[in-house]
Amino acid sequence: MQVQPNWLKQRSELTPDRTAIIFANEHLTFFELNQKARNMAFQLQTFIRAAERNTIAILLENHIETVIFIHACFLSGCKLVLLNTRLTKAERDFQIKNSQASLLVTEEKWLEDHRQNCETVLLSHLKSLKADDGDLLFEIDLAETATIMYTSGTTGSPKGVEQTFGNHYFSAVSSALNLGLSDHDKWLIALPLFHISGLSALFKSVIYGMPVILHKRFETEEINRSINEHRVTMISVVQTMLTQLVQSVNRSPESLRCVLLGGGPAPLKLLEDSKQKDFPVYQSYGMTETSSQIVTLPPEYSLAKLGSAGKPLFSCEIKIMKDGKPCEPNEHGEITVKGPNVMKSYFHNQKATEQSFQNGWFLTGDMGYLDDEGFLYVLDRRSDLIISGGENIYPAEVEAVLLAHPSVKEAGVTGTEDDRWGKVPCAFIVRRSWINEEELLEHCKKKLAKYKIPKQIYFVDELPRNASNKLLRNKLKNLL
Amino acid sequence: MQVQPNWLKQRSELTPDRTAIIFANEHLTFFELNQKARNMAFQLQTFIRAAERNTIAILLENHIETVIFIHACFLSGCKLVLLNTRLTKAERDFQIKNSQASLLVTEEKWLEDHRQNCETVLLSHLKSLKADDGDLLFEIDLAETATIMYTSGTTGSPKGVEQTFGNHYFSAVSSALNLGLSDHDKWLIALPLFHISGLSALFKSVIYGMPVILHKRFETEEINRSINEHRVTMISVVQTMLTQLVQSVNRSPESLRCVLLGGGPAPLKLLEDSKQKDFPVYQSYGMTETSSQIVTLPPEYSLAKLGSAGKPLFSCEIKIMKDGKPCEPNEHGEITVKGPNVMKSYFHNQKATEQSFQNGWFLTGDMGYLDDEGFLYVLDRRSDLIISGGENIYPAEVEAVLLAHPSVKEAGVTGTEDDRWGKVPCAFIVRRSWINEEELLEHCKKKLAKYKIPKQIYFVDELPRNASNKLLRNKLKNLL
Missing domain, CATH: 3.40.50.12780 (ANL, N-terminal domain)
Structure with missing residues (x-):
C-alpha cells in the first residue's frame, strides 16, 4: 500500500x-x-x-x-x-x-x-x-x-x-x-x-x-x-x-x-x-x-x-x-x-x-x-510567533540578528497589530553603545528578509525578565 | 501513517x-x-x-x-x-x-x-x-x-x-x-x-x-x-x-x-x-x-x-x-x-x-x-464465471456437486442468457446410470445455494473436450 x-x-x-x-x-x-x-x-x-x-x-x-x-x-x-x-x-x-x-x-x-x-x-x-x-x-x-x-x-x-x-x-x-x-x-x-x-x-x-x-x-x-x-x-x-x-x-x-x-x-x-x-x-x-x-x-x-x-x-x-x-x-x-x-x-x-x-x-x-464539543481554540502561536501577511516571523531569529550588532546589549521582539499585515514585528533594544534606529535597520537589512525587519525600534533602559532572567516577550508592549 | x-x-x-x-x-x-x-x-x-x-x-x-x-x-x-x-x-x-x-x-x-x-x-x-x-x-x-x-x-x-x-x-x-x-x-x-x-x-x-x-x-x-x-x-x-x-x-x-x-x-x-x-x-x-x-x-x-x-x-x-x-x-x-x-x-x-x-x-x-486510450474491455470472467443477478457462480463448483452423484459420469456447466438475471447456469450431463432431471436437481438442492442450481439439465452422449481431455465449457452450448 x-x-x-x-x-x-x-x-x-x-x-x-x-x-x-x-x-x-x-x-x-x-x-x-x-x-x-x-x-x-x-x-x-x-x-x-x-x-x-x-x-x-x-x-x-x-x-x-x-x-x-x-x-x-x-x-x-x-x-x-x-x-x-x-x-x-x-x-x-x-x-x-x-x-x-x-x-x-x-x-x-x-x-x-x-x-x-x-x-x-x-x-x-x-x-x-x-x-x-x-x-x-x-x-x-x-x-x-x-x-x-x-x-x-x-x-x-x-x-x-x-x-x-x-x-x-x-x-x-x-x-x-x-x-x-x-x-x-x-x-x-x-x-x-x-x-x-x-x-x-x-x-x-x-x-x-x-x-x-x-x-x-x-x-x-x-x-x-x-x-x-x-x-x-x-x-x-x-x-x-x-x-x-x-x-x-x-x-x-x-x-x-x-x-x-x-x-x-x-x-x-x-x-x-x-x-x-x-x-x-x-x-x-x-x-x-x-x-x-x-x-x-x-x-x-x-x-x-x-x-x-x-x-x-x-x-x-x-x-x-x-x-x-x-x-x-x-x-x-x-x-x-x-x-x-x-x-x-x-x-x-x-x-x-x-x-x-x-x-x-x-x-x-x-x-x-x-471546547466541550471538541472545537480547537488557538491561544498563542508558538514562541510568540508573529504571523505577518501569512509569513511566519520568529522573534528569536530577529533578536539574534539584533544582538549580533556590537552596540546592542539586549533585544526583545514582539508583534504589534497592523491593519494591512495582521501583525508586524517591532523591537525593544537596550544599547551597549550609541546607535540610532536607522543604523540598526541597515544592519538588519543585510541579514533578514524584508518582512522580518522590525517596523519600529524602541530604545529602552531594560527589558522585562522573570526571576531566571528569561525574556518575557508578552510584557514588551507594556514598555510603550 | x-x-x-x-x-x-x-x-x-x-x-x-x-x-x-x-x-x-x-x-x-x-x-x-x-x-x-x-x-x-x-x-x-x-x-x-x-x-x-x-x-x-x-x-x-x-x-x-x-x-x-x-x-x-x-x-x-x-x-x-x-x-x-x-x-x-x-x-x-x-x-x-x-x-x-x-x-x-x-x-x-x-x-x-x-x-x-x-x-x-x-x-x-x-x-x-x-x-x-x-x-x-x-x-x-x-x-x-x-x-x-x-x-x-x-x-x-x-x-x-x-x-x-x-x-x-x-x-x-x-x-x-x-x-x-x-x-x-x-x-x-x-x-x-x-x-x-x-x-x-x-x-x-x-x-x-x-x-x-x-x-x-x-x-x-x-x-x-x-x-x-x-x-x-x-x-x-x-x-x-x-x-x-x-x-x-x-x-x-x-x-x-x-x-x-x-x-x-x-x-x-x-x-x-x-x-x-x-x-x-x-x-x-x-x-x-x-x-x-x-x-x-x-x-x-x-x-x-x-x-x-x-x-x-x-x-x-x-x-x-x-x-x-x-x-x-x-x-x-x-x-x-x-x-x-x-x-x-x-x-x-x-x-x-x-x-x-x-x-x-x-x-x-x-x-x-x-484499447489505445487505456480503457479496459473485459472479455471473459475467470473460469467461465457465471454472474447471475449479481451473484458469482463458478461452473467448477456446480460440476463438482453434480459429479458427486453416483449416476453422473461427466458434467459440464455453463451460463445461458436470461432476461431477468443476466445469466443462469445450465448443466450438460453424461450419465453412468439412469437418472432424471428432477432427481438430479433434488441432489443439487442439498448442496448448492438456490441461485447456483442449474435452471436446465441436458443429458448428452459426450462433452466437448480438447486433446488433453480438458472440458471446453465454451463449446457446451453447441450441444443444444
Missing part, C-alpha cells in the same frame, strides 16, 4: 484532457504537463548523478515552469528544497548548506547569490538543453521524503521540515474528505509555491484531477477577474488577502464555494464582513510540519464558534497537553497533533525531531484548548 | 449530528450509531476472549442491527467473516470451519444450522444482554485484516478473501477521488452487506460522513420511493436491478448523480435505455479481491466506449499479460491489477495466494484488453 504510481503520470493516463494548470495566458492539460515534466526531467538529468536520490534546491517565483520543474524533480527521483524568495542571501545560504542540496535551480536575479555554495543553473537555461531520454521513476513511495521546507522555530535556527509523499497524499485526501470534491472544482493559488499552503495545491491538482489557477502574486483586481473568468470554486488565502477580497466586492463571487483561510484566527470584524457578503470562509489551523491545514472550521460555525480553528481532518487528532497529561475540555495547554500528514522529521536534526515528538504526537509549541 | 483512529468513533466526534444510516423507519446519527456500536461491543465481549483478535462470523440479513454489529466487531478488535445467507448449510459450514470463527452471530431461522461447528448466538439475544464497559480498540491498523469474504474461484473450493482496513480505506478514498464527494451525497444500498458492493458503502459512510440508505432487498417500487424521499444521489446496482429501475420510470430520479453498476458489462440495449432516460450509469469492474470496484467508466463514455469497464481508480493499475509478457494495446490477455485496495491474501491458503500474485500484481483470471 506504500507504493503508488507517480501521481502526474497516472493522472495524465486517467484524464489526459482535463486542465491541470492555468497561469496568466498559459494553460496545460494533464497530458501536456506530464510531457513537459518528462522532458524537463531528462534535462535535469544532465546535471545530476543518475540512480541517486539527489536533493535539488529551487529559488523560483510562481510560474508555470516552476510547476513543471517540481514534477520533473519527482519523476527524476529527486528530493526538493523549496527556498523562500523573500529571505536574504545569508538566510538561504544556511538552508542550501544544511539541506546538502547538490544543485540550485533559479532565475536571473539570484543567479550569482549562491554560486559559492552550490552548483547553480538558470531554469531558463536548463529547459533549453538538448537531452536524451533517461530513466524516470514512475513510482512514488509514500514513506519517502518529497520536499523540504525550512521553518525557524523557537530557537531561531531554521529547521528543514521533511514532508513525505505520504504526508502530501493524506493531506490532499483528508482535505477532500473535509471540503468535498467536485468535477467543477478549480483551486486558485496566489500564495508562493515555496509555502506549504501554495505547494499543497499542486498535489491536490494531480490527485484530484483538478485545475489549479496559479498567480504570481495577490493583486485584488486581478484575482477577482481570474475568479470570475475561470469560475474558481476554491481559494487559499491569508488574512490580508481575505480583507482585500472582501473589501473589493459587494458579494462573494458566485462560483466560490470555499475560501480556505490560513495563518492564524481572523478578527471578528473580518468574519462578520465575510459572512455578510456570503464569502464561504473556512478558518483553519496548520503549519509546515502538518503539510497544510490539519484543523478546519466550516462556515456554518464561523460566528457561533468565533475564534475557533475547528475540528481535525479525518485521520487526524488533537490532544491538549499540560504537565505531561491530557487536558480537560476548556483547559489550556499545548496543542499536540497526530495524523498521516504530520512530517517525518526535521532534516538531519535528530535533537529537534526528538524534542518535537512524544509517543507519536507532534508538539506544536502552540497554546490552545478544546 | 499505518494507524488511524477508529473511523466510526472519529466520525462521531467530527460530525455527530449527521445522519449515518437510514433503514425503513429507523434513522441513526453518527453519534447514535457510535453509542450503539459501543454498547454492542461490550455485549459481544461477554462471548469472546479479551485482548485477542477474535474471528466472528455473521449470518445476517440487511438490517440496522447488522450495521451496528459490524462496527461493534471492529471496536472490539475482532475480524469479521461475512456469510452469504443464500448458501446451503454445507457451504457455510465449510466457511465457518475454514475461517476458524469462534462465534457465529445470526438470526432465528439459522440458529440451529451451525451449532455443531461453532458457538452460535442470536443477535437479538446478544443485544439484550447486560454488559459492563470493557476495553475498546479505538485505533485501526491499516495493515490488519478487517473482513473475510469467501469466493469460490476456479477450483470450486471456496477461498477466504482477507480484506484489510487499508484495503477498505483506499477503496473508499479512491472511489471518492473518482466519483467526487458532496455534502448532499446519500448512498442507497439494496445489495446484501455480505457482498463487498454492499459492505463497502458502510466504510464510505464513516470515512465520508455520508448517510447510507439501507434496504433489505431490491424492490423496484420501494427503491424508487426511497430515492425520492431521501433524495438519494448514489446507488449501487447489478444489471438486474438497473433493468428494473430503468423500466419503472420515464426519467432518472432528479437527485441521482451516480448509478454504480457492478457485475459484468451491461448489454447495449440497457445502456441505451439508461442514457435515453438520463440515468447516470457508471459501469465498473471489480471483485471481492479488489474490495469493490477498481475500474469505472463515467457516463459520458458509456456509449462511445461501449462494453468497456473504463479506467482504473487513482492509485490502481491494470496490466494485460500473455505468456508472462505485458500485452500491446488491443491485444488479448489476462487482466492483472495492482492497488492499495487489492486484498492481502487468501486466508490460510498460501498456495492460492502465491498462485494469484506475481510481483505484486493480482492475477484476476479474467481475460480482457486495453
Whole structure:
C-alpha cells in the first residue's frame, strides 16, 4: 500500500484532457504537463548523478515552469528544497548548506547569490538543453521524503521540515474528505509555491484531477477577474488577502464555494464582513510540519464558534497537553497533533525531531484548548510567533540578528497589530553603545528578509525578565 | 501513517449530528450509531476472549442491527467473516470451519444450522444482554485484516478473501477521488452487506460522513420511493436491478448523480435505455479481491466506449499479460491489477495466494484488453464465471456437486442468457446410470445455494473436450 504510481503520470493516463494548470495566458492539460515534466526531467538529468536520490534546491517565483520543474524533480527521483524568495542571501545560504542540496535551480536575479555554495543553473537555461531520454521513476513511495521546507522555530535556527509523499497524499485526501470534491472544482493559488499552503495545491491538482489557477502574486483586481473568468470554486488565502477580497466586492463571487483561510484566527470584524457578503470562509489551523491545514472550521460555525480553528481532518487528532497529561475540555495547554500528514522529521536534526515528538504526537509549541464539543481554540502561536501577511516571523531569529550588532546589549521582539499585515514585528533594544534606529535597520537589512525587519525600534533602559532572567516577550508592549 | 483512529468513533466526534444510516423507519446519527456500536461491543465481549483478535462470523440479513454489529466487531478488535445467507448449510459450514470463527452471530431461522461447528448466538439475544464497559480498540491498523469474504474461484473450493482496513480505506478514498464527494451525497444500498458492493458503502459512510440508505432487498417500487424521499444521489446496482429501475420510470430520479453498476458489462440495449432516460450509469469492474470496484467508466463514455469497464481508480493499475509478457494495446490477455485496495491474501491458503500474485500484481483470471486510450474491455470472467443477478457462480463448483452423484459420469456447466438475471447456469450431463432431471436437481438442492442450481439439465452422449481431455465449457452450448 506504500507504493503508488507517480501521481502526474497516472493522472495524465486517467484524464489526459482535463486542465491541470492555468497561469496568466498559459494553460496545460494533464497530458501536456506530464510531457513537459518528462522532458524537463531528462534535462535535469544532465546535471545530476543518475540512480541517486539527489536533493535539488529551487529559488523560483510562481510560474508555470516552476510547476513543471517540481514534477520533473519527482519523476527524476529527486528530493526538493523549496527556498523562500523573500529571505536574504545569508538566510538561504544556511538552508542550501544544511539541506546538502547538490544543485540550485533559479532565475536571473539570484543567479550569482549562491554560486559559492552550490552548483547553480538558470531554469531558463536548463529547459533549453538538448537531452536524451533517461530513466524516470514512475513510482512514488509514500514513506519517502518529497520536499523540504525550512521553518525557524523557537530557537531561531531554521529547521528543514521533511514532508513525505505520504504526508502530501493524506493531506490532499483528508482535505477532500473535509471540503468535498467536485468535477467543477478549480483551486486558485496566489500564495508562493515555496509555502506549504501554495505547494499543497499542486498535489491536490494531480490527485484530484483538478485545475489549479496559479498567480504570481495577490493583486485584488486581478484575482477577482481570474475568479470570475475561470469560475474558481476554491481559494487559499491569508488574512490580508481575505480583507482585500472582501473589501473589493459587494458579494462573494458566485462560483466560490470555499475560501480556505490560513495563518492564524481572523478578527471578528473580518468574519462578520465575510459572512455578510456570503464569502464561504473556512478558518483553519496548520503549519509546515502538518503539510497544510490539519484543523478546519466550516462556515456554518464561523460566528457561533468565533475564534475557533475547528475540528481535525479525518485521520487526524488533537490532544491538549499540560504537565505531561491530557487536558480537560476548556483547559489550556499545548496543542499536540497526530495524523498521516504530520512530517517525518526535521532534516538531519535528530535533537529537534526528538524534542518535537512524544509517543507519536507532534508538539506544536502552540497554546490552545478544546471546547466541550471538541472545537480547537488557538491561544498563542508558538514562541510568540508573529504571523505577518501569512509569513511566519520568529522573534528569536530577529533578536539574534539584533544582538549580533556590537552596540546592542539586549533585544526583545514582539508583534504589534497592523491593519494591512495582521501583525508586524517591532523591537525593544537596550544599547551597549550609541546607535540610532536607522543604523540598526541597515544592519538588519543585510541579514533578514524584508518582512522580518522590525517596523519600529524602541530604545529602552531594560527589558522585562522573570526571576531566571528569561525574556518575557508578552510584557514588551507594556514598555510603550 | 499505518494507524488511524477508529473511523466510526472519529466520525462521531467530527460530525455527530449527521445522519449515518437510514433503514425503513429507523434513522441513526453518527453519534447514535457510535453509542450503539459501543454498547454492542461490550455485549459481544461477554462471548469472546479479551485482548485477542477474535474471528466472528455473521449470518445476517440487511438490517440496522447488522450495521451496528459490524462496527461493534471492529471496536472490539475482532475480524469479521461475512456469510452469504443464500448458501446451503454445507457451504457455510465449510466457511465457518475454514475461517476458524469462534462465534457465529445470526438470526432465528439459522440458529440451529451451525451449532455443531461453532458457538452460535442470536443477535437479538446478544443485544439484550447486560454488559459492563470493557476495553475498546479505538485505533485501526491499516495493515490488519478487517473482513473475510469467501469466493469460490476456479477450483470450486471456496477461498477466504482477507480484506484489510487499508484495503477498505483506499477503496473508499479512491472511489471518492473518482466519483467526487458532496455534502448532499446519500448512498442507497439494496445489495446484501455480505457482498463487498454492499459492505463497502458502510466504510464510505464513516470515512465520508455520508448517510447510507439501507434496504433489505431490491424492490423496484420501494427503491424508487426511497430515492425520492431521501433524495438519494448514489446507488449501487447489478444489471438486474438497473433493468428494473430503468423500466419503472420515464426519467432518472432528479437527485441521482451516480448509478454504480457492478457485475459484468451491461448489454447495449440497457445502456441505451439508461442514457435515453438520463440515468447516470457508471459501469465498473471489480471483485471481492479488489474490495469493490477498481475500474469505472463515467457516463459520458458509456456509449462511445461501449462494453468497456473504463479506467482504473487513482492509485490502481491494470496490466494485460500473455505468456508472462505485458500485452500491446488491443491485444488479448489476462487482466492483472495492482492497488492499495487489492486484498492481502487468501486466508490460510498460501498456495492460492502465491498462485494469484506475481510481483505484486493480482492475477484476476479474467481475460480482457486495453484499447489505445487505456480503457479496459473485459472479455471473459475467470473460469467461465457465471454472474447471475449479481451473484458469482463458478461452473467448477456446480460440476463438482453434480459429479458427486453416483449416476453422473461427466458434467459440464455453463451460463445461458436470461432476461431477468443476466445469466443462469445450465448443466450438460453424461450419465453412468439412469437418472432424471428432477432427481438430479433434488441432489443439487442439498448442496448448492438456490441461485447456483442449474435452471436446465441436458443429458448428452459426450462433452466437448480438447486433446488433453480438458472440458471446453465454451463449446457446451453447441450441444443444444
